[in-house]
Structures are given as C-alpha cells and as structure tokens.
Amino acid sequence: MKPFALLILSLAAALMTGCSGSAERHLSDFTSTVYAPTYASGFDIRGTERDASTLISVHNPWQGDARSEQHLILLRGKAKAPADGSVQAVRAPVQRVVCMSSSHVALFDALGLADRIVGVSGLDYISNPRIQQRSRSGELRDVGYDTNLNFELLTALHPDVILLYGISGENTTITDKLRELGIPYLYVGDYVEESPLGKAEWLVAAAEMCDLRAAGADTLRRIAARYNDLRARLDPADARPKVMLNTPYRDTWFMPSTQSYMVRLIEDAGGSYIYTKNHTNASVAVDLEEAYLLANSADFWINVGACNSIEELTAQNPKFAEVPAVVDRCVWNNNRRQTPSGGSDFWESGVVRPDVVLRDLKTILAGGSDSTYYYKRLE
Template identity: 60%
Template sequence: MKRFFLVGLLWMALAAVGCRDSRPFAVEDFTVERYTPRYASGFDIRSREGSVSSLITVRNPWQGGSGEVQYLYVVRDGEPVPAGFPGQVVEAPVRRVVCMSSSHVAMFDLLGEVERIVGVSGIDYIANDYVAAHKLCGEVRDVGYDSNLNFELLVAMRVDLVLLYGVAGEDTAVTNKLRELGIPYIYIGDYVEESPLGKAEWVMVIAELTDRMEQGCSLFDATCARYEALRDGVKPGQRPRVMLNTPYRDTWYLPSADSYMVRLIEDAGGAYVCPEARGNASHAVEIEQAYLLTNSADYWLNTGAANSLQELVRQNPRFASVPAVRNGRVFNNNRRQTPAGGSDFWESGVVHPDRVLADLIRIFEGRSDSLWYYKKLE
C-alpha cells in the first residue's frame, strides 16, 4: 500500500509540473533580462521567471528598417513554445548553422564555435581559416546569395538555423521559403550599428545560441577594455581631416557622420570631412563635390580595390594632385584579403574593433608599421 501511495504522489508531482509548463504564455511574459546590450541598439535577450529558455528580440536589422521587430525563441530543456508565438523557434545549442554574412563567421570563430558553421554565402570571399580549410572537403558549403539560395542544399544539410543579412528590407522570397521548409532563421543587424563596440556586441547573440554566454561576456568585456584604453590614450590636439571611399561610376558614396567608420575615425583622433552627412545610410555625393572634399583631406582611407597610388590615379588622373596622394597619406583596409578579394576588415574587424582603432591611431600618428587591416599605398 505504501508503495502505491508513493507512486501516486510521483504521478501527481509530474502532472503538476506538466500543467505548470504547458500554461499559455506570450512574448510579454519575457521580463527577466538575460542580456541587455551596453552599446548595441538592435537586440536584447530576455527570459521568463523560472525558465531556462530565452527570447532574442531583433529590432531594425537593416537600413531604413524603422519599427521592424523580429523574435527568435531559444528553447532549452524541452520547454514549450509561447502561445501564438509570432517568431522563429530554435533549440539550443544550435549545431548546424548557415551564415549569410562573413561577420557572422567571425562571431562564431571568436567564441571557438566556428565548427558549427556548415554553410556560408560567397565562400571564396570568406577569410576565416576554418572555412577555407573545410570548403574543399565539403564540410562547409556555399549556399548561394540573396534570393538565389540553394534551398535543396539547405534541406539536405539539415540546417538548424540560417543567419540572414538584410540590405534594404526583408527578402520575403527567402523567408517565406524557409518557413515553408521549416528552417528557422533570424536577421542579424550588426552592420547597421553606429558604435564599433555595438557592432561587436552582436557576438552575444551567437553566445546565447551556442550556450556560451559566460565566455561571450568575458571576451566582449576584454574587447571593450582594450578599445576604451586605446581611445582614451589618444593625445589631444589638431584632428587630421579624413576622406573615405572612392567613386562608383559617376557617384561617390560617403558614409553618414553617425556611422561605424566615422566613429572609429573620431575615436582615433581624426575628423571626418563631411560631418553634415547624417542619418543611418550612405550619402551619394557628386564627383565634383567629393573631389573638393578630397582636396581638403589630410588622409584618404578605404580606397576600394586600389592596391597602389598608381591604380588609384588611373581611376581619375586628377587624384594625382590630391594632397593626401602627394604626401603619401593614402591607406586602404585590404591588407588581409582572400585571393578572390574578400576583405577580413569587414569580417574579423567587426569583432575586433580594437585592432581597427589601433591601426587608425598609428596612421594618424604618422606610423605605418605593424598595421593589421590597413596598408599604405605606395
């Protein structure tokens, strides 16, 4: 009799747990802050009281995406999905991931979790050593780009999650097909962050997906400490004026004064030549106006595909008379690139803004030695 009594109590306890876990709940119930960004503006991670699962909320993950909100529910211990949940669902830790941006690859690599990546977009443009070493044996596959994704390959690869990259909005042809196939996805909006540390902080989303939150916090804290020490150590004085980019056909696209790149320049002690360009998108400037700005600059950075001053001048002979060219103060961010032309600056530089800042400080101090991402054009 005692035995049956104990068994009955056990069943009652299990039933109580089952009832508790199966109660309907909604997005609004995720009130416990699991991770609140210090610099990034595009995401947060929350949990419910007493739950080990979490909700990743992504806001405005592309330029002009004001008001856009996406949700990814990260399930642990078989906990139920919120009633009427409007987003995507994935089980942690994710094991087989596709990265549509090279910066996503760098985030996994920083955490020591790059082996979870089974697919990328534009594999020949990825600088990561693991991807380069495993593309030939087929352990990492190229899944295509934009609307030309190889959906049959994604299904065959048994992908747990696709990390998407949005330029001007959601690609509904892609997301509708992924939903149809039952493949979870989420847009990662690191590229629209204006703060260099905010861009790097998206590594915490990957840390949450791979159950590496503690390690992610430690690595990000170290990056912040190095960056802030470099920034605070810049000597006060006259700020050199800096021009960016090169023309594309008849238009010169300049970043906003609020952008990631301009923030780096300012933190390194420089001054942007076009401070009136505001907003969250690049600005199209006519060639003549841009040429005048270039003539007013002490330094010229990020010169596209140019690997020498001669190549730069071939684009426009007038560039030969630009002060930055005459004074040998032209630097390009393509020191580390793949044979196909993929730039590690836009890959690992996203999670190592301290390295980028160190390069710029050396450049503005008149030193071109020991640069990591940049090289002086000769």
C-alpha cells in the same frame, strides 16, 4: 493541515510545474531582462519565469525601417515552440549553423565556435582559414546567395538555424521557403550598428544560441577594454588630422554620416572627419567637384574602394594625382587582408576586432608604419 491534503497540494504543484515546463512559448512569456547590451542598439535577450528558454529580439534588422523586428525563441528544457509557427524557435544549444554573411562567421569564430558552422554564402569571399579548411574536407558547404539559395543542399545540411541579413526588408521568397522546410532563421542586424563595439557585441547573441552567454559577455568585455584603453590614450591637446573617405561610384561620391561606424573609428583614433554636413543615418551623395575640394583639404585619405596602388587610384581620375594626401603618400586602404576573389577580412573579422581596427587607424594617423593588420599604404 492533514498529511493527505499536503500530498494532494504537492501533486498539484508538480503537475502545474510539469505542464508549465512543457508548454508552448510565446513572445508575451518573455518579460525579464536576461541581457541588455551596453553598446549595441539592435538586439536584446529576455527570459521567462517558467523555464530557461530565452528570446533574442532584433530591432531594426535592416536599414531604413526602425519599426521592424525579428525574434528567435531559444527553447530549453521541455518548452515547446508555438504550434502556429508565429515565432521562429530553435532548441538550444545550436550545433549546426548556416551563416549568410561573413560577419556572422566572425561572431562564432570569436567564440571559438567556427566548427558549428556547416554552411555559408559566398565561400570565395570568406577569409577565415578554419572555414576554408572545413570546406576542403567536405564538412562545410556553400549554399548560394539571395534568391539563388540551394534549398536542397540547405535541407541536407540539417541546420539548427540559418542567420540571414536584410538590405531593405525581409526577403519573403526565402523566409517562406524556410518556414515550409521547417528551418528556423533569424535576421542579424550587426551591419546596421553605428558603434564599433556595438557591432562586436552581437557575438553575445551568437553565444546565447550556443548556451555560452557568460563566455560571450566576457569576450566582449576584453575587446571593449582594449578598445577603450586605446581611445583613452588620446591627448586632447593634440591636433586632429583631417580624414577623407571613399572614392567615386558611377560618378557619385558617397560620404557617410558623422554618426557612422567608420567616422566613429576615425574620431576615436584621433582624426577629424572631413565632411561634417551629414548627420543622418545614411550616406549621402556629394557631387564630384565638392568631393574633390574635400579631398584636397584632407591630411589622409582612406578606404579607397578596390584600389591596390596609387596608379589604380589616379587612373579613376587624373586630378587625384594632385591631391596632397596622394602626393604625400598618405593614402591607405582597408584591403591588406583579401581573398583571391576580393573578399575583405576588414568586413569579416574586423567586425569583432574593432580594437585592432582602431590600433591600425591610430598608427596611420600617427605617421604610419607597416605594422597595420587590416590597412596598407598605397604605393
């Protein structure tokens, strides 16, 4: 081939590469698997053949609708967001993040990236000392909650992305306003995960936003190694103590599914969940008489709401004083680490520290001690 023809082909290839690198990105561009979670079922990360941009797809971002999806394109290089705004997009790495759930705070903190959080929802309920310190110094603000979001403040914070959570569906009042303001968002479904390690694996999604995917995956590997080591120490021949969960709420006792997060932790710690009838994906209401009979058959009673003492527990119902776990002082609550306003670190940092939660539960079921991190024995 003549040199002039080679030059023309080279220029054409360069032009094609340049156009491809600066082209708009759409969902259909992301066809290659970048990260397939080992434990989580609610997200994946895919890439495109054209550049380093990636797509975080969230499946089942809230309870009750497994068909829903949320997406966030992480633009890299010269890639552009879809002009029609059909998909949320942000340029990576993100430097300024607003977290609407305390568990989102924990994801970034596990990566050593708490300083990238510039806004939170419900500051008084967040345990993280770095977040509280940055709030006092004015580096971080409370943006409100639900439909009471302070959009003026939110805009002034100049966030790269806001992480949302949904209870039963998308809050379009919020997302429509965020689109109007040009603030990218993503619904994070960590709380829907039933696997303890699945919840923790969402830290990889946070790491992806910060261009630290490998570090995120390595952090998760170390958490999983500790968790699986604790679980592997169980002796199959040992008896499994029976465990009761929760307390009544407005004259109704909700019992979680046998597949739920807490029940999996109990089973992995060597316990046996007392209520075996519920195999759905949600808690079910049990009448008080049946729940009382279950409590009477349990060796341990844990996660007893806001109770801080046996006196507070039995004040709910005098009959509780006769329950064997109460008599034997085998009642434990996951509120050892609380903020003055009642925020629970169990539902914050515990999300990314399932190995520590599991260690607590193993300690409790082995007879208990004061060395637990999230749990305390009610006295």
